[in-house]
Every structure is written in C-alpha cells, then in structure tokens.
Amino acid sequence: MNAAHGPVFAGVAALLLYLWPAADRAGRTAALGALALALGLGILVEVLQTISGRPGSIYDVMTDAAGAVTGLALWHLVRGRSRGWLAPAVALAGCTVIGWDPTRVALAYASRAESFPVLAQFDARQDLTFVASNGASDTVERLPARWARTADERALRVACDAQRPPVLHVIEPIPDWRGYAAVAIDLTNPLDRELRLTVRVFDDGGGFSHDEGSRRSFAVAPLTRATVRVPLVAAADMPARRHVDLARVARLMVIGRKIQEPTCYFVSRIWLE
Structure with missing residues (x-):
C-alpha cells in the first residue's frame, strides 16, 4: 500500500526546512528549496524502485509533492509565520488530499477483517x-x-x-x-x-x-x-x-x-x- 507517501513527505519537507540555515528559513527561497529537495528524493525513490524490478509510479511522485507542499504550509502555520489566507488554505486542501488515501485504506483493512473468511x-x-x-x-x-x-x-x-x-x-x-x-x-x-x-x-x-x-x-x-x-x-x-x-x-x-x-x-x- 502507498497510502503513507503523502504524510511521510509532509514530514520530510518540514524536516528539510528545519535543517535550512535559521537566518534564511522564513524566506520563500528556503521553502522552494525544501520542496525541490523533497520532490527530488521522491523521484529518486521511484527510480531506485524501478531498478529493483518494481515499476515506479507517477502517482506516487504527485502524492509526494502534495505531501511536501502540505508539510511546508503546516510548518508556516505552526511557526506563526503566515498572516494571510494562502497557507491555511493550502494546509487544509493538502491535508484533505493526503489524508484521503490513508483513510480509504484504513476503511478497507477494517472491511477486510470484518468480512473474513x-x-x-x-x-x-x-x-x-x-x-x-x-x-x-x-x-x-x-x-x-x-x-x-x-x-x-x-x-x-x-x-x-x-x-x-x-x-x-x-x-x-x-x-x-x-x-x-x-x-x-x-x-x-x-x-x-x-x-x-x-x-x-x-x-x-x-x-x-x-x-x-x-x-x-x-x-x-x-x-x-x-x-x-x-x-x-x-x-x-x-x-x-x-x-x-x-x-x-x-x-x-x-x-x-x-x-x-x-x-x-x-x-x-x-x-x-
């Protein structure tokens, strides 16, 4: 199951931004840099997966990107660095998108257990x-x-x-x-x-x-x-x-x-x- 891609890359992007030099962390350049690094890591994972014999997935890369954007928006909200509507809107939309697959999978596991044998x-x-x-x-x-x-x-x-x-x-x-x-x-x-x-x-x-x-x-x-x-x-x-x-x-x-x-x-x- 690939339901964890979004939440994992939300954490990855937030961690990359945290590791950015403190003096530059609040700027747009830091956010874009953390996003680019997170997306590059997601693409690398899919390439390595393909080399190992399991087909890579464009959908997984898109989910990684959505998770990374959500993680960065949440970072700015938690740190109190967002004064407009953009970060809350992005965070809300992102949480909905990346939360959909884990919720669907959790319900599927529950249904599987209930239906057994x-x-x-x-x-x-x-x-x-x-x-x-x-x-x-x-x-x-x-x-x-x-x-x-x-x-x-x-x-x-x-x-x-x-x-x-x-x-x-x-x-x-x-x-x-x-x-x-x-x-x-x-x-x-x-x-x-x-x-x-x-x-x-x-x-x-x-x-x-x-x-x-x-x-x-x-x-x-x-x-x-x-x-x-x-x-x-x-x-x-x-x-x-x-x-x-x-x-x-x-x-x-x-x-x-x-x-x-x-x-x-x-x-x-x-x-x-």
Whole structure:
C-alpha cells in the first residue's frame, strides 16, 4: 500500500526546512528549496524502485509533492509565520488530499477483517483494494443475466490477450488460515471452450517464483458458473519449496493459460471453508 507517501513527505519537507540555515528559513527561497529537495528524493525513490524490478509510479511522485507542499504550509502555520489566507488554505486542501488515501485504506483493512473468511468479493470498484490483475483489464461489472443469481449481481471481469495471460492476485489477506480446509472460488466461464486455471498460495517466508508456493490446477466447463474448492491440507503437506505455512499466508494467485485471442472470465467471490 502507498497510502503513507503523502504524510511521510509532509514530514520530510518540514524536516528539510528545519535543517535550512535559521537566518534564511522564513524566506520563500528556503521553502522552494525544501520542496525541490523533497520532490527530488521522491523521484529518486521511484527510480531506485524501478531498478529493483518494481515499476515506479507517477502517482506516487504527485502524492509526494502534495505531501511536501502540505508539510511546508503546516510548518508556516505552526511557526506563526503566515498572516494571510494562502497557507491555511493550502494546509487544509493538502491535508484533505493526503489524508484521503490513508483513510480509504484504513476503511478497507477494517472491511477486510470484518468480512473474513471471505477473501474477496466484488460488489463495487472499491472491493479491488486488495486485488490486482496482470491481465489486459479488470473491472467490476454486472454479471451476465444467464449466470447471475440476482438481477444486479456484480463480479470481477478479468480480461486478457495474447500478451497478458490472466493472473489474479489477492494481496495481503488475513494471514492465519489455520482451521480452514479449502479455498473456494465462485467463478464463471462465459466462453464456448474450457477454461483452465491454476490456484497458487504463498506464505511470507519466500518469494512468488515458479518453484515456490502450493499449486492446484482445475478446469471450468464452457458456459458454466462453478464453485471450485482447492484443499489447503494438501498445500501444507507439500515438499519443502512448496510448503506453505498456513499461519503466515501472504498471497493467493489465480493464473490462466496464455492464449492467442482475447478472452475473459468472471470471479464473484473467493473465501475460505
């Protein structure tokens, strides 16, 4: 989660201004200098992140900048150096902007804890907080009437093409799965051919490589809605590199096969039984 970027860079910018020579600290040059240094640090973090194999984010840099501006405005308010309306207005707007993501994430964590043992459900777009897809797109939309159990039932539509096979990630689930026998997935195959998928479970003791974590493959018949159950006991009994500590689960992945033509499938819910 990147919700901390704004508050962290508010603190960074205020600290940089504090470290500025005292005689020049009240001037505009010091504020602009602290802002430039903070923004440069944010860009450097994203560059290093890209080099390490994790894509950088322009959105994160923008959040860093908003946080830095907010931190500087708050500094001037606290120090009593603002006599006009600009600093209070900037501080208020900035706190709203940088506080939105942490608030949203906190609510998502609370909802996740309340919903457990449901790992993912897709009533609305915000239900994708802990879900990511490597496919061509993933959207929450109305399930086609042929398979819907209610008139307005919604599901996650996972689309893919020849360049991007469908890989669905459930990120940061409640980690303790002890006492549960299986992962259940309610999914729909709208295609006129068999849909083959693999479920993989990983703990936080290693990476997410091809050789690590448990795996179980299955097929869903054409034009069918089905609930697939993947036993967890088998996952815990895997050989050393495939062993999963069910007290420390870190991620669940649903992986599709690479295909030549665009395709999609729907996921309604993922839960533990």
